[in-house]
Amino acid sequence: MNAYTTSHRSKKEDRIMLALLRLSAFLAVAILVFIVGYIMVQGFPVLNLGFLLSSPTKMGREGGILPSIVGTVVLTLLSAAIATPLGVGTAIFLTEYTREGTFSKVIRFGTESLAGIPSIIFGLFGFLFFVIRLNMGWSILSGALTLASMILPTVVRTSEEAIRTVPDVYREISFALGGSRWQTVTSVVLPSALPGIVTGIILAIGRAVGETAAVIFTAGSSLRLPQSIFDPVRTLPVHFYILAREGISIENAYGTAAVLMIAVLLVNVSAYLIINRVAARRLERR
Amino acid sequence: MSATAPTGSECKVQAINFSFSYAYGETKALHSLNLAIRPGSLLTIMGPTGSGKTTFLRALNRLNDRVAGTGHTGQLLLDGKDVYGQEVDVAELRRRVGMVFALPTPLPLSIYENVAYGPRKKGIRSRAKLDTIVEKALKTAVIFEEVKDRLHSSAQRLSGGQQQRLALARVLAVDPEVILLDEPTSGLDPLSTLRIEETLRQLRSDFTIVLVTHDPLQAARIKSDVAFFYLGELVEIGPATEIFTRPQDRRTEDYITGKFG
Numbered sequence: 001m002n003a004y005t006t007s008h009r010s011k012k013e014d015r016i017m018l019a020l021l022r023l024s025a026f027l028a029v030a031i032l033v034f035i036v037g038y039i040m041v042q043g044f045p046v047l048n049l050g051f052l053l054s055s056p057t058k059m060g061r062e063g064g065i066l067p068s069i070v071g072t073v074v075l076t077l078l079s080a081a082i083a084t085p086l087g088v089g090t091a092i093f094l095t096e097y098t099r100e101g102t103f104s105k106v107i108r109f110g111t112e113s114l115a116g117i118p119s120i121i122f123g124l125f126g127f128l129f130f131v132i133r134l135n136m137g138w139s140i141l142s143g144a145l146t147l148a149s150m151i152l153p154t155v156v157r158t159s160e161e162a163i164r165t166v167p168d169v170y171r172e173i174s175f176a177l178g179g180s181r182w183q184t185v186t187s188v189v190l191p192s193a194l195p196g197i198v199t200g201i202i203l204a205i206g207r208a209v210g211e212t213a214a215v216i217f218t219a220g221s222s223l224r225l226p227q228s229i230f231d232p233v234r235t236l237p238v239h240f241y242i243l244a245r246e247g248i249s250i251e252n253a254y255g256t257a258a259v260l261m262i263a264v265l266l267v268n269v270s271a272y273l274i275i276n277r278v279a280a281r282r283l284e285r286r
Numbered sequence: 287m288s289a290t291a292p293t294g295s296e297c298k299v300q301a302i303n304f305s306f307s308y309a310y311g312e313t314k315a316l317h318s319l320n321l322a323i324r325p326g327s328l329l330t331i332m333g334p335t336g337s338g339k340t341t342f343l344r345a346l347n348r349l350n351d352r353v354a355g356t357g358h359t360g361q362l363l364l365d366g367k368d369v370y371g372q373e374v375d376v377a378e379l380r381r382r383v384g385m386v387f388a389l390p391t392p393l394p395l396s397i398y399e400n401v402a403y404g405p406r407k408k409g410i411r412s413r414a415k416l417d418t419i420v421e422k423a424l425k426t427a428v429i430f431e432e433v434k435d436r437l438h439s440s441a442q443r444l445s446g447g448q449q450q451r452l453a454l455a456r457v458l459a460v461d462p463e464v465i466l467l468d469e470p471t472s473g474l475d476p477l478s479t480l481r482i483e484e485t486l487r488q489l490r491s492d493f494t495i496v497l498v499t500h501d502p503l504q505a506a507r508i509k510s511d512v513a514f515f516y517l518g519e520l521v522e523i524g525p526a527t528e529i530f531t532r533p534q535d536r537r538t539e540d541y542i543t544g545k546f547g
Contacts, residue, residue, distance in 0.1 A: 179403075
């Protein structure tokens, strides 16, 4: 084989591969656009203020989805509020307070195994433990605790990664100036890692918002507007699932799905705006 | 050992048969070091990479504690008390023994907050008090005039030389007795280097300063006492004029004439 044929062949190979790679990149985006677009188009006809702000009637065949919106927001925020201190605390412990060893490996292995458990198992566990054993019943609290255990590994892992990217010299400077470990964590490490940590929590919230299996067993499927965290709720994905599964109203199911998607989109966009503002303000802090 | 070596209680810093190792004794970084530094003096430690200079500095403020598997024998005394003593409060020790690092690195905070960092961690809350401390530290480090109009903007926008003088101000703000500088000019241009050296000469009477450098020329310019470290041993110590004109040891001579290192 001479040099000419080699280069000729590799050029051809290059062109073919480039075309294939372009195609896969295009498909990746196309699939996303198609799914989002399809649901938006299907759901758009029922989307109006009345749908968002009224309670459902006739099992959801008519009326709106206000209780589900309220339930989803409260449930998700509560689960994030539970998982955040636990997850960030674990990450701080693993990165700042322990040297790499058997103990930290066991914790890391544990949290990573937790991440691999199917959500329906969390649902079953939440049902048996929170709902039955602790007698919390189908409630926002049971659902939030279950979701919190489910998203905990994500929060731990992303926080740990964010904390590890903080340059070690920042810690050295802080220690060399007489800072304690905790002072170093709060004044130098966490502020620098904050955008990464917030991103991880947002990712976790994104997962929690759309979670169905873990919630249907624990938060129930009540269509009433919840009055406290001890009341059951039907979250948006559960509502959507029941409407579609039981053939109650495909139109309202699509409408609910569209609302869910817009909500996730809003959460993500606002998160990135917050991250940018936090990063900018931190530099100018007095 | 040398004419400049003081004895007993007049030392600010004294190493007595001090050895230091990493990796659970696998790597010996300092071998039976004996060294004394008088209060209010400036000692320049020069030597090639791996000579133990940085290890010595990081033992003095116990920043080496962060590394797993380190060990030491012998004594390292600050004002006659072992820095590795059981009753030593490490945070307090680090306030007494400040450190400027090799690469100019401001914390990701404003200029003001960089300097106020140490005092705040010590528990000083009063704004007026902090203002006074910050201004004084910046003035002593000869950077106040350049930054006084933008104290609350990011320190990361300063030039390398300014960042290193800010690092010095940051250390001065905790009111240290000893200042350690670990190759503070290695990342700087010649002019910024000269400005740092000039600042150090002004500070030398008020503090005990230990400057580490791999550059014999810097040691010669500073005209302080000079110690030459090689492979974890103190080869020679004495006034710069002595070391550079009549080195006692062959290795010192080779180093300052550029035969190795």
